[in-house]
Amino acid sequence: MTPSGEFGKARDSRLEAEGFPTTVVVGRGVLSRVFRYLSPQDSWAVAADEMTSSLFGSSLGAAGRTFLLPQGEEGKTLSSVAKIYSFLGEHSVDRSGTLIALGGGAVGDAAGFAAATWLRGIRLVQCPTTLLAQVDSSMGGKTGVNLPEGKNLVGAFHPAEWVFADIDCLASQKDGDFRQGLAEVVKYGAGEDWNFFSWLEENASGILRRSPPLLEEVVARCAKMKLAVAAQDEREQRGIRARLNLGHTVGHALEAAGGYEKWKHGDGVAAGMMVAFRLACRLGELDEEHITRLERLLKTFGLPTRPDRPWEEIAPFLLRDKKNLRGSLGLVLPRRDAPCELRRDIPLSLLREACEKTAL
Ligand SMILES: NC(=O)c1ccc[n+]([C@@H]2O[C@H](COP(=O)([O-])OP(=O)(O)OC[C@H]3O[C@@H](n4cnc5c(N)ncnc54)[C@H](O)[C@@H]3O)[C@@H](O)[C@H]2O)c1
Ligand SMILES: [Zn+2]
Numbered sequence: 178m179t180p181s182g183e184f185g186k187a188r189d190s191r192l193e194a195e196g197f198p199t200t201v202v203v204g205r206g207v208l209s210r211v212f213r214y215l216s217p218q219d220s221w222a223v224a225a226d227e228m229t230s231s232l233f234g235s236s237l238g239a240a241g242r243t244f245l246l247p248q249g250e251e252g253k254t255l256s257s258v259a260k261i262y263s264f265l266g267e268h269s270v271d272r273s274g275t276l277i278a279l280g281g282g283a284v285g286d287a288a289g290f291a292a293a294t295w296l297r298g299i300r301l302v303q304c305p306t307t308l309l310a311q312v313d314s315s316m317g318g319k320t321g322v323n324l325p326e327g328k329n330l331v332g333a334f335h336p337a338e339w340v341f342a343d344i345d346c347l348a349s350q351k352d353g354d355f356r357q358g359l360a361e362v363v364k365y366g367a368g369e370d371w372n373f374f375s376w377l378e379e380n381a382s383g384i385l386r387r388s389p390p391l392l393e394e395v396v397a398r399c400a401k402m403k404l405a406v407a408a409q410d411e412r413e414q415r416g417i418r419a420r421l422n423l424g425h426t427v428g429h430a431l432e433a434a435g436g437y438e439k440w441k442h443g444d445g446v447a448a449g450m451m452v453a454f455r456l457a458c459r460l461g462e463l464d465e466e467h468i469t470r471l472e473r474l475l476k477t478f479g480l481p482t483r484p485d486r487p488w489e490e491i492a493p494f495l496l497r498d499k500k501n502l503r504g505s506l507g508l509v510l511p512r513r514d515a516p517c518e519l520r521r522d523i524p525l526s527l528l529r530e531a532c533e534k535t536a537l
Contacts, residue, residue, distance in 0.1 A: 190397045197408035199316060199336045203397045205389055207343040208236040208304060211277075214339065215302065220274035224261055224288035226252055229280040229306050232349055237279060237304065242268060246284055253287045253322045255331065261291040265299075275300040275338075281307035281354075282314035286329070289320030293335030303337040306346040308358025308392075309443065312365070312399035315340045317407040317418075328437075334412055342400065344393045352479070355387070357443030359478045360424075360450075365399045367450060367471060368423035368509070368517040369406075373398055378470065381477045419519040423509045424450030427532065430494035431484055439485070447480035448535070450511075456523070456531035457510045464513070484536045488529050495528070 189204035202214065223239040226248045234243055244264040246252030265276065276299060278288035285303050292301035305315035321332020347355065362384075366374030376394075377384070383391045403421065410417035428445030440448075454471050457463040472482050484491060495506065506525060511517045 190393075192397065192401050192404060194401075194404035194408035197336065197404055197411065198338065199318070199340060199404065200338070201316060201340040201342065201400045201404065203311075203342045203344070203393060203400060205344045205393065206236075207341045208233055208346070209238075211237055211302070211304065211341050214341070215275070220268065220270040221277060222265055222268045222270050222274075223277045223279055224264075224284060224291065225279040226281075226284050229284065233279060233304075233306060233343075233346060236343075237277070239277070239279065243279075246280075246287060249281075249283050250323060250328075253283045255322055255324070257287055258291045258294075258322055261288065262295055265291070265295050270295070270299065272296045272299060275302055277302040277304060278315075278337075279304045279306065280310070281305065282310045285310055285315050286319075286321050286332075289335055289337070290322055290332055293320050293333035298335060301335055301337045303340045305340065305342055307350055308347055308355055308396075309361055310358075311342040311347070311396045312358060313361045313403060313421075315342070316400060316403045318411065319413075336407075336411075340400070342396050344389050344396060347387060347392055353441070356479050357441050359384070360443030360447045360475075360480055362395055362399055363471070363474060363478065363480075364421070364423050364446060364450065365402050367454070367511050368420060369402045370398075370516075371514075373402075374470075374474075378474055381474060385478060416519050419507065420509060420517050423511060423517050424448075424453055426495060426506075426508055427452045427484065427491070427528075430491045430497075431486075433494040433497070434486060434490050444481050447475045448482060448484050451475070451482050452484065452528070452531050452535045453508070453510055453517075455535050456508070456527060457512065459527060459531060460510070462510060462512045467511070467513070482535075484532060487536070488532050491532060492525075492529070 189202050192201040223243040226246045246257050276292040278285045303315035305311045318334045318336030320335050321329045324330040366377050424446040428449030431445040432440045454468045475482050508523050509517050
């Protein structure tokens, strides 16, 4: 597909970052305008799940060309990707063709990986329908699937050409799923932009009520930050992109220690951010006041603020984190007057102390 030259209504925000190949369009009702941005003269197909297809397939105008994945992580498998390949073959999607992902992060990751590998790579368009996918997973180019041995073990960098974030999709998300996205939103404030953090504090109750104008601003501001960081470190080799993992080291460990059932990703990130704040405070990078503010905001959003188990049960999983390099623990820590940073000089004993203090 090629841009048609007709770029929808003025109310859509268009976001780009220099040197990064993705254009993000944010607005209300954007799904019904996707084909004004793209002229479908080339071959194309859609991958969705049962839920997103039934809720949004007709707004997109995808009838007859949609492959249905199982919902959630069950759809993020190599066997699902193999079925997408067959579907693309049946619909004659060739090297100039496009795959459109319509769904949350799971659909986006699996369809993105299919697009990255079908005929050695075809165009990808992401239509994220969850808050987490709109502020995080649909941008940045990471695609992939799970293996029985672990999550996201197979994948490729394959940035979408377009991301269409339709705010109206967020109205139907389950509260528990919406909350997972809110944790990532708080992460952008705490890690990248304190002005945004203050704005979130001021508007927390409206955001929780899912006021569309507020959600539009949330998604646009987060998308801008994600694009800017991804553009500086497209393949996650320079340590810059690791900044977007504030709260994730302890968060991932909590998810893993709970067998991926007790802790959802955003919940883990929320408690992980509390630990990172406590540690930053101990190092003189933040004040007690910052911890109080984070705790208040997370609680307002219904997110957890404490690890639920002792250090001894968390530690074995911490040491498996992908930010670790040759035995040194990588930790992202917030700072008072600057974006957060990846540190490799933090002794495990200090992390333990912060974890234990936060759990009290
Ligand atoms: N690629 C990346 O950079 C990146 C970043 C973060 C997370 N992820 C991945 O994202 C996935 C999680 O994504 P998610 O949180 O969007 O969850 P999800 O994709 O698993 O969707 C959760 C559920 O919500 C349903 N759903 C989707 N949109 C809906 C809507 N608008 N209304 C009602 N229901 C809706 C889905 O059918 C599904 O059952 C994980 O697999 C994670 O690994 C990827
Ligand atoms: Zn995350």
